[in-house]
Amino acid sequence: MTARALVLDFGGVVTRTLFETHAMTEAALGLPPGTLTWRGPFDPDSDPLWQEMQAGRISERDYWTARTREVGRLVGEDWQDMQVFVQRARGAEPEAAIRPEAVAAVDAAHRAGIRLAILSNELDLFYGSDFRHRLPMLALFDAIVDATHTGILKPDPRAYGAALEALDLPAAACVFVDDQARNIAGAAAAGMRTVQFDVRRPAASYAEALGHLGLPAPA
Numbered sequence: 001m002t003a004r005a006l007v008l009d010f011g012g013v014v015t016r017t018l019f020e021t022h023a024m025t026e027a028a029l030g031l032p033p034g035t036l037t038w039r040g041p042f043d044p045d046s047d048p049l050w051q052e053m054q055a056g057r058i059s060e061r062d063y064w065t066a067r068t069r070e071v072g073r074l075v076g077e078d079w080q081d082m083q084v085f086v087q088r089a090r091g092a093e094p095e096a097a098i099r100p101e102a103v104a105a106v107d108a109a110h111r112a113g114i115r116l117a118i119l120s121n122e123l124d125l126f127y128g129s130d131f132r133h134r135l136p137m138l139a140l141f142d143a144i145v146d147a148t149h150t151g152i153l154k155p156d157p158r159a160y161g162a163a164l165e166a167l168d169l170p171a172a173a174c175v176f177v178d179d180q181a182r183n184i185a186g187a188a189a190a191g192m193r194t195v196q197f198d199v200r201r202p203a204a205s206y207a208e209a210l211g212h213l214g215l216p217a218p219a
Contacts, residue, residue, distance in 0.1 A: 001172040003193060003213045005115040005142075006106075007163055009154075009178040010123050013197045014102045014137075017041075018067075018089065020199070021097060025089040029075050038067065041179075041199055060121065060180065086126045094127070094135055103137060104218035105206040110140045114213055117143040119163045119176070124148040143167055154178070155186025164190075175212045177205065 008014055018025065022036040040050045053063045064082050071089075072079025079085055090097045109116060118141055123132070125148040132138045143166035145159070152159045164171055171191030178184050179197040187194050193212050197205045207217035 001170065003114075003173055003175050005117060005167050005169050005174040006109045006209060006213060007117045007119050007167075007174050007176045007187075007192070008102075008106075009180070009183065009197070010118050010120040011126060012179040012199055013177055014099060014106075014118070015097045016099055017199055018086075021090065024096065025071075028089050029071070031074060035074065036071070056182070064126070082122070082126045083128050087128055094131060098135070098137065099202050101202040101206045101218075105210055106137060106140055108210060108215055108218050109213060112213070112215055114215070115143075115167055115169065116141045117145065117163050117167055117174075119145050119154065119159060119178075121147045121153045121159075154180075154183040155189075157186065157190055160187055160190040160192060164192075175209055177209050 011017070017040065019038070019040040019042050023033065026033055026035055038047045038049070040047055044050055044054070049063055049066060052058045053060060068079045068082050068085040071085055106116060118138070123144065123146040132144065138144070143163065145163045145166055147153045147159065150159070150162060152162065154160070160171070164174065167174065172193070174192045175195065176184070176187040176192040177195045177197050178187065179199055181196060184194045184196045195205060195209045195212070203217070210217055
């Protein structure tokens, strides 16, 4: 079956990870350069908490809750909500955190008539409910399925089913892109074509996704 839709995770795939924007975070929060040292997938050996998440002993939300509290303490505040962390770190300039490779790929898919969807575990939870209205790029998407509101987290099969229902397409017609292996496994089990996004090689990952759609990589 010809692929007719591109379904993207948001954090890490559309936006640069918080690991990649430590300098931006430190500047926004008034922290000395080099204060934030956890690097997740960019240096797993130096981030035991990340290793715990990858092993399935804690959830992604558990990981970011811990980091939220940790950074809050660094600025002398009690942060319990990831939304506070993200908005304080990058909320004033949301577009500064968007991957240029994502912008180019989404634009190419949209111009080719490919349907677009976001399937996220925490879009509004992490970024705030007004974030999507301040990001013009999201207007190109046909559907946004967010577990903040559905309460169904990937890799639950129902999460993928909700995205397919929103697009009104069969699984085999959709290319799903996510940076978490367990979410990719869930999508594959649901029958979707998959691309495991490598946050260290975003251009290559988007080129692979567009290739499934019969589109060339953006110049």
